[in-house]
Amino acid sequence: MTLIAGLGNIGKEYENTRHNVGFMLIDLILKDGGYSDVSSAKFQGELYKNGSLLLLKPSTYMNSSGKSLKAVNDFYKPNHIIVIHDDLDIAFGAMRFKNGGSSGGHNGIKSIDSLIGNNYDRVRIGIGRSDRSVIDYVLGEFDNSEMTQLNKILSHAKEAVLALANSGDIAAISSKFTLKA
Template sequence: MTLIAGLGNIGKEYENTRHNVGFMLIDLMLKDGGYSDVSSAKFQGELYKKGSLLLLKPSTYMNASGNSLKAVNDFYKPSQIIVVHDELDIAFGAMRFKNGGSSGGHNGIKSIDKLIGNGYDRVRIGIGRSDKSVIDYVLGKFDSDEMKKLDGILSHAKEAILALVNSKDIAAISSKFTLKA
């Protein structure tokens, strides 16, 4: 079983914000159809299942994402976990992959690492940096030009994630699917 968790914040005010690219990716994957809603209060998020694939959007807000992942991990015991999140230290338009490593200051990743460790695959979607405060920037909405480009990035990310689920070889997927800005 594979768990794909897209990180973000719940609520209308956070839709289309930089911090919600993980949620946006899960929403794109759900458009393929065939997923059953297996959400439960104990999972602290929206959880969908299709075959051996689980898609999760934690409802804990970003900084407590680990609570939701731990609950799903403890119940389903997936053999593979893939976390999709925004990354300030990668330019907008770029996407990178890694297994483990540090959180890089990302509070959602810190929460997950604290509760389940860091031995999972990460799909890091670049949002770049700005002169704005970090909080204002990550919680800011993408502009219309960025949204147009983001559609292609998310489609590419979806293809990469499905390939990663099949191969489980993060190095090969990174070599094939990494995007440069």
């Protein structure tokens, strides 16, 4: 079983923010249909299942994402976990893959690492940096031209994430799907 978790913040006000690219990608995958809603209060998030694939959008807010992943991990015991998140240290338009490693200061990743360890695959979608404060920037919305580019990135990321879920070979997926800005 594979758990794919997209990180973000719940609420209408966060829907199109840079910090919600993980949620956006889960929503894009869900559009294919075939997923059953298996959400429960104990999972602290929206959880969908299709065969051996689980899709999770934690409802704990970004900084406590680990609580939701731990609850789903403890119940379903997936053998493969993929986490999708924004990354300030990667230019907008780029996407990279990684297994384990440091959180890079990302609070959602710190939360996950503290509760389940860091032995999971990460799909890092670049949002770049700004001269604005980090909080204002990551919680800021993409402008229209960025959204056009982001939709292309998310389409590519969807194909990559599903291929990674199928193969489990992060090196091969990274070689094939990494995007450079």
